[in-house]
Amino acid sequence: MASQLWCLQLIAKQIHRPVPAMLKQQHHHQVTIHGVKTVVSIHPSQLAIHPVSKLDSILGNFYLHTVIYFDKVPTSSPWEVEREELNFSLAEVLDLFPSVSGRLRVLDNGNLGIKSNDAGIRVVEATCDSSLREWLEAEKDGSNRQQLLPEVRISDYSVSPLLAIQYTLFRGGGLALGLSWCHILADFMSMDLLVKLWGEAHRKQGKLSSRPTSSVDVTSADVQLPQPFAHTNLSIKASELDTRVFHFGSKVVEAITRESGGGGGETEALCAAVWKAVVKAQEQPSSGNSRLCLWSNTNLERNRGYFGNSATAFKFVDAVSPLGQSSVSDVAKAIQLGTRTNGSYKCASSFFANNVLFCNWAANVPVYDDADFGFSKPFYVEFLAAPLFGEGMVTIAPGREGGRSKSVCVSLQSEAMKRLLQESYFGSSSTKPANGVIS
Structure with a gap:
């Protein structure tokens, strides 16, 4: 009862x-x-x-x-x-x-x-x-x-x-x-906190606590929108989106890291390659420089008790040239430049024209260790996003091979997806899984 x-x-x-x-x-x-x-x-x-x-x-x-x-x-x-x-x-x-x-x-x-x-x-x-x-x-x-x-x-x-x-x-x-x-x-990080506490409760680890360490109210933080959004009517409109999942093996991840110059590691390298390809697929000839959007996880690490969407912590950084026309190494350097002043990042976005694209780096979510319910640790985790807004979303997550491979879920307008499939590393040939196997 x-x-x-x-x-x-x-x-x-x-x-x-x-x-x-x-x-x-x-x-x-x-x-x-x-x-x-x-x-x-x-x-x-x-x-x-x-x-x-x-x-x-x-x-x-x-x-x-x-x-x-x-x-x-x-x-x-x-x-x-x-x-x-x-x-x-x-x-x-x-x-x-x-x-x-x-x-x-x-x-x-x-x-x-x-x-x-x-x-x-x-x-x-x-x-x-x-x-x-x-x-x-x-x-x-x-x-x-x-x-x-x-x-x-x-x-x-x-x-x-x-x-x-x-x-x-x-x-x-x-x-x-x-x-x-x-x-x-909530975002991926906050949901990871819930899963962690759920595991602790199931293992009977004593009295639960969300462990709040700060009184900062992230949800009420003011958002300074970048141009051109500051003077644009941001009405949400439905668009026909095509969602595909690309699987990049560890050798491809290593190749992209080398192409980026290797200075920032796999995180910056893979994010830069995805960013460049997706933005190039989206950009119109009249588009100007893209605006990077980096999110620092510094406050979240200090305020582990906060539960919600931490997207309000975004910081906007202007790119030196249109991302679609830049090399992977140039895009990676732009990301590194922003992270040096903004701490390590978990999410990133690119603003161009009146469209917005989010790129979530879910690989940093420690769900492998946190999803511990006392019977076995997870051996494989998948992350997906189902956007219904704007022009698209990209989610990068650990793949197989012990997380060394990466799974990239991309949602774009149908025409942009067709252009994306023509880009390097996003080929549709199922006979070459290293170049991206698409669902």
Whole structure:
């Protein structure tokens, strides 16, 4: 009876997600949904409004996604028991972050805010009829990854959960933990904090604490928009976006690092190569110099207790020449120039004309170590973004080979994507996986 206070069963019937015909014929892998629950915090939170920053309001409502793979789950107790323990420890963590179980609302002043109303987060329970190894072998192109993520619909943000989670248990004991959350709620770094605390709660590591170390209110920080945005109507308009995932092997990453001059390491090198190619695919002949946007993680490291989207910490740096016409080494130097005065960065963006492109360096998110639930460390993590704003988003994340390879998810307008596929390192030939295998 006690569990009913924090976990409400909503759906208790099996749902079979459709599988692409080719995949079904060759592999017969199928994910079956057995139930959907709503998990809320153990103790009711005081109704509070968390204001949404100006930059978040501009970008609009889109979701970030992470799939964390575990090669085994506990054998000391049935999975049904372990699953309920995971839900209970998640409810404990929600006590620390009431905004996570809230909903977006339009405030009296017309701005967006998150209302902590204990509406809860959605938890999906599913199984897969294949083993984890069989699934990953069939999913090298990522074409069916969506089955491991909870379905979220943002057409009505007033009822959509800000965070949804899916447990997918594979035949033989492997587990995929899929998380989908609204970017207005949190960025990759903050979600990593939630996963870390969730693991601590599940391992019974004592009293939980969000460990706030500063009273700085990042969400209310003022955003100084760069030109031409300062005098532009920033209405969000829908555009036809094409999303593809490129996989760069460790040898290609090493080659790009050498091409960049090697002074800044893989981080600056790969980000510079992606930046240059994407901006070149986007730029119009009349475009001027691009404006780099670097984000320092210095404050976040000091304020580990802050939970939210830290995008308001962006710093804008003018590039010396149009990025699309620059060499990879020149772009890398521009990034290094900005980071020398702004600390190490986790995110980067390029502004040009009236468009915005975000490049999230998710590789620095320590989810490999933080997602520790006591049964096994993750052996593979995927990051994805599903933007619904502006002109696109790029997410760079650790790939296989122990994280030495990189996975790059790119969302661009369809015409820009066609041009991107003509750029170096982004060729569409599946016979040369080192040059980018596209889902």
